Amino acid sequence: MAAPVSLQVEFGGGAELLFDGVKKHQVTLPCQPEPWDIRNLLKWIKQNLLKERPELFMQGESVRPGILVLINDADWELMGELDYKLQDQDNVLFISTLHGG
Amino acid sequence: MPSPRCLRCPAPSSLRRPRTGETLCRRCFVAAFEDEAHRAVTAAAAPSPSSPRPPSAPKSGETVAVAASGGKDSTVLAHLLSRLDRRHGYGYRLMLLAVDEGIAGYREASLRAVRRGRGALPLLVVSHRDLFGWSVDEVGAGLGGGSRCTFCGVFRRQALERGARALGVDWIATGHNADDIAETVLMNFLRGDVARLRRAATEATGTPGTPAGATMAPGEATEATTSPAGTSKSSGTTENPTEATKNPMGTTKNPVETTRSSMKVPVGSMTTENPMETTKNPMGTTTSSVETTMSSTKVSEDSVTTTSFTGTTKTPPEAATKPMETTTSSMNIPGGSVTTKNFMETSASPMETTMKPMETTTSSMNIPTDSVTTKSSTATTKNPPETTTSSVETTKKIPKTTARHPKATKDPVANQQVPVATPWPAVPRCKPLRHAYEKEIVLYAYFEGLDYVSTECVYAPHAYRGHARNLLKDLEATRPSTSTALQGVCPPGFT
Numbered sequence A: 001m002a003a004p005v006s007l008q009v010e011f012g013g014g015a016e017l018l019f020d021g022v023k024k025h026q027v028t029l030p031c032q033p034e035p036w037d038i039r040n041l042l043k044w045i046k047q048n049l050l051k052e053r054p055e056l057f058m059q060g061e062s063v064r065p066g067i068l069v070l071i072n073d074a075d076w077e078l079m080g081e082l083d084y085k086l087q088d089q090d091n092v093l094f095i096s097t098l099h100g101g
Numbered sequence B: 001m002p003s004p005r006c007l008r009c010p011a012p013s014s015l016r017r018p019r020t021g022e023t024l025c026r027r028c029f030v031a032a033f034e035d036e037a038h039r040a041v042t043a044a045a046a047p048s049p050s051s052p053r054p055p056s057a058p059k060s061g062e063t064v065a066v067a068a069s070g071g072k073d074s075t076v077l078a079h080l081l082s083r084l085d086r087r088h089g090y091g092y093r094l095m096l097l098a099v100d101e102g103i104a105g106y107r108e109a110s111l112r113a114v115r116r117g118r119g120a121l122p123l124l125v126v127s128h129r130d131l132f133g134w135s136v137d138e139v140g141a142g143l144g145g146g147s148r149c150t151f152c153g154v155f156r157r158q159a160l161e162r163g164a165r166a167l168g169v170d171w172i173a174t175g176h177n178a179d180d181i182a183e184t185v186l187m188n189f190l191r192g193d194v195a196r197l198r199r200a201a202t203e204a205t206g207t208p209g210t211p212a213g214a215t216m217a218p219g220e221a222t223e224a225t226t227s228p229a230g231t232s233k234s235s236g237t238t239e240n241p242t243e244a245t246k247n248p249m250g251t252t253k254n255p256v257e258t259t260r261s262s263m264k265v266p267v268g269s270m271t272t273e274n275p276m277e278t279t280k281n282p283m284g285t286t287t288s289s290v291e292t293t294m295s296s297t298k299v300s301e302d303s304v305t306t307t308s309f310t311g312t313t314k315t316p317p318e319a320a321t322k323p324m325e326t327t328t329s330s331m332n333i334p335g336g337s338v339t340t341k342n343f344m345e346t347s348a349s350p351m352e353t354t355m356k357p358m359e360t361t362t363s364s365m366n367i368p369t370d371s372v373t374t375k376s377s378t379a380t381t382k383n384p385p386e387t388t389t390s391s392v393e394t395t396k397k398i399p400k401t402t403a404r405h406p407k408a409t410k411d412p413v414a415n416q417q418v419p420v421a422t423p424w425p426a427v428p429r430c431k432p433l434r435h436a437y438e439k440e441i442v443l444y445a446y447f448e449g450l451d452y453v454s455t456e457c458v459y460a461p462h463a464y465r466g467h468a469r470n471l472l473k474d475l476e477a478t479r480p481s482t483s484t485a486l487q488g489v490c491p492p493g494f495t
Helices: A015-019 A038-048 B026-045 B072-088 B107-117 B128-132 B136-140 B149-167 B178-191 B218-225 B255-262 B268-280 B290-305 B307-313 B337-348 B350-361 B369-381 B388-408 B412-416 B438-447 B465-478 B482-487
Strands: A005-012 A024-029 A067-071 A090-096 B063-067 B093-100 B123-127 B171-173 B325-327
Touching (some): A015 A090, A024 A038, A067 B438, B026 B072, B063 B072, B063 B149, B072 B093, B093 B107, B123 B128, B123 B149, B128 B149, B149 B171, B178 B438, B178 B465, B465 B482
Parallel strands (some): A005 A090
Antiparallel strands (some): A005 A024
């Protein structure tokens, strides 16, 4: 049984618009049998934080291509992407690049 | 899983670079990104003895307007160019040029971001409303089901051109990145727009041309033929690569043919004739007579081509330390009052100005002056299109103008005056970020704490570009080098 995990989840680059315009969210993930990873976090975000048009944030079990994910300011590609095991006090940032520029 | 070490220092890495797969820490990435931009700029600025291509980046002492939207690319570009200019002593005179298309709920915020982030750079904001007589919001009502992005993009390009002339700059720098260009290539491919396929990926447009046909690949034919006798600059006949495939009114364009007929006109006549024409016309009148408008346009062109005028239209160096901001309704560019004033008067005749960009897009760059004069005289007797109904009227007239064009060009005398009415030679454009991936631009902006707006244009979901963008994202997911491959070029430093 994994202990609850407290995280800071941030949205930027326009992704926050899908979350009522709120950029920073302090969240506490509840206890669950398996450790929390990004895959589970995305599911949780979809159920608990996402306010509109989930298709603009998610694609399948992952984020939509074009949304960058930084875990503690490091590209999630370096951290195992969906399989990264979340640690207490981690910071997970989603930055959308899907807009004009 | 901890992130691996940076390849260049002991710090943990912050990202994997899309092109190379290199893992770098934040500091080393910022340094590498800036260094690559520097190499791209200097390589493009340096004339190569082995290549007939002209420099595709500004030289020392030249004035560069960064086309600023407040979004990530142009924000990063302005930041980068300012920083690199200071660091490496480019000697650029940088300023910002923004376009207000008149899109409620979108552009206000981005213009605020431009103002917040401009630092000491002078800023000029030109608006569709002032230049063309309608905003993008207004024109939409007349379009029925059509996407207004078509109009918006084409007119934005023209607005940038006019703003650049009002500022008297030598270059327009746009923030097109590798993904944008790959998208454009894909989009042109999907639409079968052969003429534009190569153009989107070129380093610069509108630079002084090489002799027509000299060592140009077939795909570059458009560019080659838009360079009359190697002296002029390629015209705006083929628009912004980004917007290129947006084809207003469904007209079939043939840039190559058009520019061939343009080539009959000696470029020299433009600069030698202009001062005389200018003095003939009452420049200060506000009657918006067509002649006045014409000469106003010419004065702007002079600022690009004639040394004497260039001196007056350029912002003096002190402008860099004393930020100024102008809008089209109150231009106070130091030293540029004459040109600026007349430029403004050009916009006082919305019907006439509305015609010109459409001439550009409908392949009628070389409409003889008298034909336009007649047309515009008629037009200016009407009220400026304040309502959307009038806007529709304006756009409906366009094909007529084009239809007259072949007949009118038979008159050689009229042809002599062609440069008066034509919007070229265009201010050359460069894309210093064309090798930079979107991901890296966004991360650079994040690491550097740059403030940009990320709201999507309210009309963007209707743009054709979205399909190309989605396709590109899917392709990138299977092969990260897709963007580079689509550009068909090897960036400097990556040979």
